[in-house]
Amino acid sequence: MLGLRTTTIDQASKAGPGPVMKHFDEAALRLKVNARRTTALLAALGVVVTIPQPASAQTAVTLPAPPFELPMLPSPSGNWTVMVGIGGQYMPDFVGSKNGKFMPIPIFAIRRSGSIDQFRGPRDSASIALLDVGNFRAGPAFKYVASRKADKYAELTGLGDVKAAYELGGFVEYYPVDWLRLRSELRQGIGGHTGVVADISADVIVPLIQRLTISAGPRFTWKSTKATAPYFGVDATQALASGLARYDAKGGAHSVGFGSQISYRIDPQWEVHAYVEYEKLLGDAADSPLVKLRGSSNQTTVGLGASYSFDFRIR
Amino acid sequence: MRRTAFLWIGLAAACVALGAAAAFETRASRIQAIKTVGIVSAIGDEMSLTQAGLTGLGNSAQSVSISAWGLDELIVQQTTRLLAGRYRVQPVTYRRAAFAAIRDSVVTPVNLLRSDPFKELVRSDITPQGLDAYIVITRARSKLGNGRSVEGVGFAEYRTLLANYGLIHALYEVRLIEGKSFDVIEKRAAAPLDNTGTVRIGGPSGQVDDTFDVPAANERLRAAIADLITRSLPVTLGDMHLIDGQ
Numbered sequence: 001m002l003g004l005r006t007t008t009i010d011q012a013s014k015a016g017p018g019p020v021m022k023h024f025d026e027a028a029l030r031l032k033v034n035a036r037r038t039t040a041l042l043a044a045l046g047v048v049v050t051i052p053q054p055a056s057a058q059t060a061v062t063l064p065a066p067p068f069e070l071p072m073l074p075s076p077s078g079n080w081t082v083m084v085g086i087g088g089q090y091m092p093d094f095v096g097s098k099n100g101k102f103m104p105i106p107i108f109a110i111r112r113s114g115s116i117d118q119f120r121g122p123r124d125s126a127s128i129a130l131l132d133v134g135n136f137r138a139g140p141a142f143k144y145v146a147s148r149k150a151d152k153y154a155e156l157t158g159l160g161d162v163k164a165a166y167e168l169g170g171f172v173e174y175y176p177v178d179w180l181r182l183r184s185e186l187r188q189g190i191g192g193h194t195g196v197v198a199d200i201s202a203d204v205i206v207p208l209i210q211r212l213t214i215s216a217g218p219r220f221t222w223k224s225t226k227a228t229a230p231y232f233g234v235d236a237t238q239a240l241a242s243g244l245a246r247y248d249a250k251g252g253a254h255s256v257g258f259g260s261q262i263s264y265r266i267d268p269q270w271e272v273h274a275y276v277e278y279e280k281l282l283g284d285a286a287d288s289p290l291v292k293l294r295g296s297s298n299q300t301t302v303g304l305g306a307s308y309s310f311d312f313r314i315r
Numbered sequence: 316m317r318r319t320a321f322l323w324i325g326l327a328a329a330c331v332a333l334g335a336a337a338a339f340e341t342r343a344s345r346i347q348a349i350k351t352v353g354i355v356s357a358i359g360d361e362m363s364l365t366q367a368g369l370t371g372l373g374n375s376a377q378s379v380s381i382s383a384w385g386l387d388e389l390i391v392q393q394t395t396r397l398l399a400g401r402y403r404v405q406p407v408t409y410r411r412a413a414f415a416a417i418r419d420s421v422v423t424p425v426n427l428l429r430s431d432p433f434k435e436l437v438r439s440d441i442t443p444q445g446l447d448a449y450i451v452i453t454r455a456r457s458k459l460g461n462g463r464s465v466e467g468v469g470f471a472e473y474r475t476l477l478a479n480y481g482l483i484h485a486l487y488e489v490r491l492i493e494g495k496s497f498d499v500i501e502k503r504a505a506a507p508l509d510n511t512g513t514v515r516i517g518g519p520s521g522q523v524d525d526t527f528d529v530p531a532a533n534e535r536l537r538a539a540i541a542d543l544i545t546r547s548l549p550v551t552l553g554d555m556h557l558i559d560g561q
Contacts, residue, residue: 078554079506112506112517119461133421135462175462177374178367205461207368207475315554 061312076314083109087273087305094148095231096281096288097155098296107307119205122261122275122303123219125185127171135175141185143167145192148231155294158241162230165192179205181217195227195251201259216260219279225251232288244289252283255299274304345493345500346556349447353407353494354394355437356452357414358487359386363469367460370474376465384537386468386544387411390452390487393548397558398450407449409441414453433490434497446494450557455488455504457517465516468540470523483536485543486518489551505551508543519547 085107093099118129118137125143145165150156169187176182185199203217233249234242261275280286281297291297364377395404417432437449454467459482465471466486473480488504505518521543552558 078503118458130423131421132423134458134464177372178370178460178462181461207460207473209475209477210473210480 063312063314078112079311079313081111081309081311083107083307083309085271085305085307087303089301089303091301091303092299093153094156095299096285096291096295096297097153098294099153100300105303105305107305119181119203119215121181121183121201121203121215121259122277122301123199123201123259124183125167125169125171125187125199127185136172137174138172139170141169141171141187143187143197145189147192155290156242158243159234159238159290160241163192165189167197169197179207181205189227193227193230195224195229197224197227197254198222203259211265212262213264214260214262216258219255219257219259219277221254221256221279223251223254223285225249227251228254228285232285232290234289244293247287247289249284249288254283254285255279255281257299269309270306271309272304272306275302277301342500343556346491349402351403351405351446351494352398352448352450353405353441353443353446354391354398354450354452355407355409355414355441356387356390356394357409357411358390358452358454358467358485359384360411360415361467363465363467363471365459365463365465365469365471366474367463367465367471368474368479369476376463378469381468381537384540386485386537386540389541390544390548393545394450394452394552397549397552401558405443405446407441407443407446413440414451417453419456431490431492431499431502433492434499437492438497444494448494448500449492451490451492452487453490455486455518457484457486459516470536471516481523482516482520483523483539483543484516484518484520485540485547486516486520487544489555491555491557501555503551503555505547506554508546508550519543 087105087107089103089105090100091103093101125141127141128139129137130139131137143166145167147164148156148162150159150161167187167189169185171183171185173181173183181201181203183199183201183203185197187197187199189195189197199219199221201217201219203215205213205215207213228251229249231249232247234244234247236246238244239246257277257279259275259277261273263271263273265271277300279299279301281291281299285291286297360380360382361378362381364379366374398404413436414433417436419426420429433451433453437451438444441449456464456466459465459471460473463471465484468485469483471482471484473482486505488502490499491501492498493500507515507517508519508521521539523539549558
């Protein structure tokens with residue numbers, strides 16, 4: 001723990017030249033309003049500063065810069081961090097299924113060294129924060145929804161295929177405090193479904209120690225009729241072919257759930273993580289004969305993964 | 316039909332490659348043409364005090380004045396020393412507060428599309444004019460934790476359930492501005508000195524120890540910040556191809 005001492009600034013000022021004392025005296029006056037918190041921080045300034053030398057600070061590989069640079073984009077010269085890894089996820093065969101499947105998930109990311117890994121939930125869409133004011137971020141979001149092939153699962157026999165869907169939209173997220181994230185996404189489907197999907201989630205993010213973080217929170221999803229019907233509706237033809245009753249699936253509250261994840265950074269290079277996401281289907285999705293007779297409204301996804309990060313340098 | 320499409324794609328690719336090559340040539344040749352430079356530094360008047368991680372509601376960053384530490388003078392001195400082998404560095408005068416006051420837009424695309432705000436300031440505020448280029452060093456910003464921004468010189472406390480961690484940082488970015496057109500030839504934020512910390516800040520930073528409580532702490536804190544700057548400047552200027560690589 002940092003030793004938070006109250007006398008340090010005065011002591012430090014005495015040791016330094018005159019103007020230093022003046023500035024810290026002024027600062028002390030200014031900061032009296034938030035006395036307790038600020039005193040702790042100011043006192044920490046007096047703590048002797050030693051920067052431990054890192055175990056392996058050197059960048060292993062240096063690559064030459066490409067022979068061209070694109071206008072408006074920054075030069076690629078500098079240090080970069082690559083993260084590679086492998087993960088796996090056990091998830092329902094399709095939304096509403098009572099059976100599950102295991103899917104390997106490759107992990108790959110490249111970023112400028114020192115760029116910060118922002119907290120990310122397993123259900124988050126791919127997104128870019130074009131607006132970032134510290135505790136509030138917003139920008140476009142994209143999610144790929146895999147196709148549903150009727151011939152792959154016996155429960156889907158006679159229901160026909162649903163093509164892959166591409167959901168485009170935006171996200172906003174807000175951190176009222178550093179350890180609480182509120183996030184919302186709104187996306188319009190193209191392809192397999194042409195409806196609207198809204199996700200709302202909250203995550204309490206608790207760093208237990210520097211290396212170990214756990215997070216958990218509730219989720220809620222709303223889908224329009226056009227986003228629900230292709231997956232849960234049964235038309236006359238499908239009813240005949242599948243033996244299920246005809247069903248007209250409408251939009252509305254789609255699911256409510258809870259998710260949790262844990263990540264542990266073994267060392268600066270290696271990180272492992274695991275997560276669980278539980279989803280209870282609601283409304284017409286839960287009432288669909290596909291779910292009621294052949295599936296389940298309880299949907300659980302469990303995942304884990306490990307990644308390795310390394311640096312390279314472009315000059 | 317398909318052949319025509321391939322031809323168009325090939326033509327477009329060639330145009331992009333030629334345009335990109337031309338852009339690179341321009342940047343490299345513009346740097347090579349520089350003989351005289353002036354250096355502006357405006358990062359070191361204030362130290363921010365930030366808490367991140369498990370913090371309470373309404374926790375906002377504070378700051379204290381550290382202008383007496385002379386960090387900007389140190390930066391100018393160090394940069395002058397590093398560039399002296401290749402350029403003739405001339406002293407310049409400027410209003411430090413004016414340079415320190417400029418901030419990036421929070422809407423990221425705006426920063427890409429708008430004219431760099433330092434162009435006009437270099438044109439209007441620096442004496443003497445007419446040098447080949449000006450190197451402008453100002454505060455940079457990074458994230459700490461999830462919802463907390465830190466910038467410039469500062470001390471941050473990252474709080475977890477079981478322990479708290481102290482970090483110091485000196486986040487800055489360097490612009491190379493052409494002295495006649497005032498175009499930004501190159502802009503680069505100083506990178507972290509290493510990538511091994513588990514609490515990361517996107518720039519020169521280091522974890523601080525808490526084992527002492529001595530009167531000289533103030534000076535030692537300044538020395539630690541100065542060390543971050545002194546070690547990161549050669550790397551940053553090297554990445555900008557202003558000095559030979561470190």
